[in-house]
Amino acid sequence: DTAVSQTPKYLVTQMGNDKSIKCEQNLGHDTMYWYKQDSKKFLKIMFSYNNKELIINETVPNRFSPKSPDKAHLNLHINSLELGDSAVYFCASSQDIAGVGEQYFGPGTRLTVT
């Protein structure tokens, strides 16, 4: 069974559209994250949630809105997509809210905005 899963794996859309990426973890973890990886492989945290509560919001444009319906899911909705949003988005989860320890990453969603 996949520990952290994301859908879709690939997403191609036009500027101005609204899209969502879904993430689910079956590890029983309390904390989930969204990361953005740019074309140079630089990986940067966007958000973290603990038990459906927002913990980290790293100066991400408010076009990005995470939603956690329960602690096993953390979805990412993006409004008015821009060319610069093209990247690979990774969801991750961890057991420890203090952040010490392994974060388990999903396979990523490659978003291409044209």
Added chain:
Amino acid sequence: GESVGLHLPTLSVQEGDNSIINCAYSNSASDYFIWYKQESGKGPQFIIDIRSNMDKRQGQRVTVLLNKTVKHLSLQIAATQPGDSAVYFCAEGLRNQGGKLIFGQGTELSVKP
């Protein structure tokens, strides 16, 4: 600003040799560090971590060294294999920061058979 950098963006080694990947971190207050491996088309995968109260930790074929004096971290891979070919990231974190990890740029390791 915050940054975690790497001395070498690419590293090419012969199969069977040992590999050393280096990383400089910026926040002297960081109290834990993690190395991740990312294969093409996949998400980062945990390799090994180390707390700031340690200077060395060993895993299976991997060793992480931490030098807090110069804010330097290294990952040593023994008897490098073709399956080790990937991009390697170091990341630093601080307890009770909601799990925030700051990642370095990454080093691409290429293993020649």
